[in-house]
Ligand code: NAD
């Protein structure tokens with residue numbers, strides 16, 4: 001079977017002004033300069049138009065709109081043969097505060113996109129899901145046929161979108177591919193997430209709030225490796241209706257990441273502050289991505305050691321990106337999320 005061709009085609013990237021979406025757009029156009037990208041993004045607190053700075057104007061149409069709005073979706077998807085849905089409410093802590101927004105965007109928004117994609121007759125629809133849909137995995141690593149057991153409103157909403165997209169393949173033949181990736185890190189990640197929050201706090205000698213014991217484990221993948229996997233799956237032949245895990249097989253606990261960041265920034269361990277845990281905090285995620293490697297040949301290229309050095313350097317060199325974010329609304333969020341949190345004596349689980 002022949003790979004789908006991207007040459008001269010229009011590709012819709014929803015959520016393209018966010019962390020992974022913007023990295024994807026830059027990478028797609030670097031590798032396929034003849035593609036025309038349409039970004040549909042609501043520019044929520046996490047989306048930034050400047051994340052797309054440097055993209056040639058002639059290669060990009062930016063639609064400021066919401067994936068829940070059928071009109072905005074129809075405008076953005078017109079003439080597109082390929083769709084990747086990155087748009088989502090993406091932060092677990094916020095989903096604990098305001099679950100309704102997650103259900104609206106991460107489930108209903110996927111429905112609106114699938115309906116339009118079906119009407120337009122797109123060639124491929126990639127639903128960017130997450131390894132969190134499996135719930136916590138205390139031993140071994142989840143393969144794609146594992147039961148879904150999401151445990152936060154974020155994870156449950158993503159599981160809804162994940163299976164809804166799949167249902168459009170089964171029911172209507174929409175050529176859907178679902179991906180479930182592990183934790184990403186890299187440039188332009190919004191500083192509410194562990195790596196950018198701790199790097200930017202440490203630069204400013206502010207405390208690093210470690211939840212509970214700090215022994216929670218995640219698999220860490222550089223965003224460029226995630227984007228390469230998605231690019232592969234956007235055109236790979238014969239994978240419609242399939243689900244693929246994407247991971248690095250590089251598991252680390254929060255304390256190890258924290259120690260690495262402090263070492264790279266030459267900051268003291270006294271910045272660590274153990275704080276009250278996230279409710280329902282999943283202790284471990286681990287995905288088995290051997291299916292993706294077996295089927296497409298994809299493997300991660302960037303080691304954590306190399307990627308984290310690059311990432312820390314990026315945040316050091318781009319204070320003009322994150323300092324304005326950490327003012328204003330972010331301050332209010334930070335105070336709400338962390339201000340009242342009980343400080344623990346030291347690593348209580
Ligand atoms: P992000 O929060 O940085 O970006 C989300 C983007 O979606 C923002 O630009 C935001 O403005 C936009 N958006 C939100 N609601 C919208 C709506 N209703 N309509 C249109 N646009 C909207 O998120 P991210 O970390 O880049 O994650 C991107 C996708 O990848 C998400 O679907 C997430 O679930 C998934 N994912 C993330 C990770 C990770 O480690 N960050 C890992 C696996 C999967």
Ligand code: DAU
Nearest residue numbers: 090091092130131132182183192193194209210211216254
């Ligand atoms: O696994 C993929 C998922 O990874 C994505 O689907 C999500 O969009 C993404 O946000 C991420 O979810 P996590 O909850 O794993 O990421 P976060 O950066 O919020 O937390 C990583 C770990 O660090 C987790 O064990 C909680 C811990 N943590 C996080 C923050 C923000 C802390 O100890 N302190 C903190 O202040």
